[in-house]
Amino acid sequence: MDTLIDFADHFNHRAVVLGAGTMGAGIAETFVAAGWHVDLVDPSDEQRAAAAGRVAEAGGSGTLNPVVSVEALEPAGFVVESVPENPTLKASVLAQAERVLQPELLCSNTSSLSIGELQLALERPEHFLGMHFFQPVPKTRLIELITTAATSEHSxxxxxxxxIGLGRKPVVVKDSPGFATSRLGVAIGLEAMRMVEEGIATAEDIDDGMILGYQHGVGPLRMTDMVGLDVRLAISEHLAATLGPRFEPPALLRQMVARGELGRKTGRGFFHWPETV
Ligand SMILES: NC(=O)c1ccc[n+]([C@@H]2O[C@H](COP(=O)([O-])OP(=O)(O)OC[C@H]3O[C@@H](n4cnc5c(N)ncnc54)[C@H](O)[C@@H]3O)[C@@H](O)[C@H]2O)c1
Known part of the structure; x- marks a missing residue:
């Protein structure tokens, strides 16, 4: 394995991140903390402002340039896409980024969508792979890399x-619905929701069971709140369609999303998050 490439030097310490939500802001924060210049693209004024505030608060020797559209940017070598988990939207955002930015390495932070299908939208699929970050991005030590037969060794x-340059451990997974982490993480999260739905135990007790009994760092329901119930719903719908009905979202998840109880980002999910409202 060739780990001699100095990634930061190779890309002149510049990254473009598409999407300034929970994950995009966290990815931008991580690169700015490592001294990179990050162009952060999001059409939402509110999301760009919130991400800029978050990055400024975290600090770092890098710089952040929030912009409305990739059309405003010069070509860039390294691009990470982190827009909502919608295959049509992702395909069009990736195709536009490829055309405008001409990156050497184009990555998607999708949690579950097929990298192979997203590659179909691209003219140079060999430059594309999944680069799956985890929450909270600045602290989590894992990045899951997802490749297809079309992804080049160089990418x-x-x-x-x-x-490795960011101090993280890579795990390399073949393209498959939910990859390794989302498939297992969502399975346990959905089962925990079904237990709440059936009145088996409280969310707190179910989480404590996994933390204290099984040495998980965070319980499955608190993790669902951190990920966002809307994001988890989109992933489980995709996994149910591709891997089968065992990933069918419980009615409780749909109801909570319909009520706007999306977890930490709205202040309420399986737990209360008063600091975020
Ligand atoms: N939430 C998690 O814990 C988590 C973990 C790993 C991966 N992911 C994946 O990361 C991706 C983003 O998830 P998130 O939780 O940050 O979602 P989010 O809803 O918090 O953020 C998505 C952002 O994308 C922006 N956006 C919409 N259209 C855009 C466009 N055309 N160009 C640029 N930006 C656009 C939205 O305004 C929003 O700010 C999804 O694919 C998700 O599955 C999420």
Missing amino acids: LELARACT
Whole structure:
């Protein structure tokens, strides 16, 4: 394995991040903390402002340039897409980024969508792979890399070098619905929701069971709140369609999303998050 590439030097310490939500802001924060210049693209004024505030608060020797559209940017070598988990939207955002920015390495932070299908939207699929970050991005030590037969070895080596350069451990997974982490993480999260739905135990007790009994760092329901119930719903719908009905979202998840109880980002999910409202 070639880990000699100095990823930061290779890309002149510049990254473009598409989407300034929970994850995009966290990815931008991580690169700015490592001294990079990050162009952060999001059409929402509110999201760009919130992300800029978050990055400024975290500090770092890098710089952040929040912009409305990739059309405003010069070509860039390294691009990470982190827009909502919608295949049509992602395909069009990735195709536009490829056309305008001409990146050497184009990555998607999708949690579950097929990298192979997203590649179909691209003219140069060999430059594309999944680079799956975890919450909270600045603290989590793992990055899951997802490749297809069309992904070049060079792209994978660059992505590995990026991961190691950020002080993270890469795990490399073949393209498959939910990859390794979302497939297992969502399975346990959905089962925990069904237990709440059936009145088996409280959310707190179910989480404590996994933390204290099984040595999980965070319980499955608190993790669902951190990820966002809307994000978890989109992933489970995709996994149910691709892997089968065992991933069918429980009615409780749909009801909570319909009520706007999306977890930490709205202040309420399976737990209360008063600091975010
Ligand atoms: N939430 C998690 O814990 C988590 C973890 C790993 C991966 N992911 C994945 O990361 C991606 C983003 O998730 P999130 O939780 O940050 O979602 P989010 O809803 O918090 O953020 C998405 C952002 O994308 C922006 N956006 C919409 N259209 C855009 C466009 N055309 N160009 C640029 N930006 C656009 C939205 O305004 C929003 O700010 C999804 O694919 C999700 O599955 C999420």
